[in-house]
Amino acid sequence: LMVWLRRTTHYLFIVVVAVNSTLLTINAGDYIFYTDWAWTSFVVFSISQSTMLVVGAIYYMLFTGVPGTATYYATIMTIYTWVAKGAWFALGYPYDFIAVPVWIPSAMLLDLTYWATRRNKHAAIIIGGTLVGLSLPLFNMINLLLVRDPLEMAFTYPRPTLPPYMTPIEPQVGKFYNSPVALGSGAGAVLSVPIAALGAKLNTWTYRWMAA
Numbered sequence: 001l002m003v004w005l006r007r008t009t010h011y012l013f014i015v016v017v018a019v020n021s022t023l024l025t026i027n028a029g030d031y032i033f034y035t036d037w038a039w040t041s042f043v044v045f046s047i048s049q050s051t052m053l054v055v056g057a058i059y060y061m062l063f064t065g066v067p068g069t070a071t072y073y074a075t076i077m078t079i080y081t082w083v084a085k086g087a088w089f090a091l092g093y094p095y096d097f098i099a100v101p102v103w104i105p106s107a108m109l110l111d112l113t114y115w116a117t118r119r120n121k122h123a124a125i126i127i128g129g130t131l132v133g134l135s136l137p138l139f140n141m142i143n144l145l146l147v148r149d150p151l152e153m154a155f156t157y158p159r160p161t162l163p164p165y166m167t168p169i170e171p172q173v174g175k176f177y178n179s180p181v182a183l184g185s186g187a188g189a190v191l192s193v194p195i196a197a198l199g200a201k202l203n204t205w206t207y208r209w210m211a212a
Helices: 002-026 032-036 042-064 069-090 104-116 121-145 150-156 180-211
Strands: none
Touching: 002 042, 002 069, 042 069, 042 104, 042 121, 042 180, 069 104, 104 121, 121 180
């Protein structure tokens, strides 16, 4: 019974934290950080999403010791975001008003790394973290290319609570960097590794706390 209760508690924690991670995306001004600013701040978005995903996914993957947990974590985030998308659609906003970030393929790469290296924690941190940072900007740019112009949505449906300094502006991509995907992948690959290490360390601290 106690083993069953512990396992149930582990997976309940995954659901709770994955939902809260998704809320971080939602509460950044009702998806303004993604939908409105996707073209102008794609690099910043890529870094924030890859690090947010990797810290929670590797934490719970190492917590359970089961390859596949990272994908499970990302799937919960995706489902919850689609529920939010449906809620906005029910309020009368267009279907493209919210673009759901693509987390699952990157989480699958993390799981595959953990599985292929025979549950090697350090390989998951270094290789898996790098793969998440490299892949997430690519998957999300493909995702954006399939969505109607986010800036059109931003100007047509402005947020009533939006402060003036957050008003969407026309992108000047070539003026600052030529490839937001390449820059996002490079920065994400570097930063996701220490953040993955942080997730692994949080797992260690959790076990020590449970044993106390």
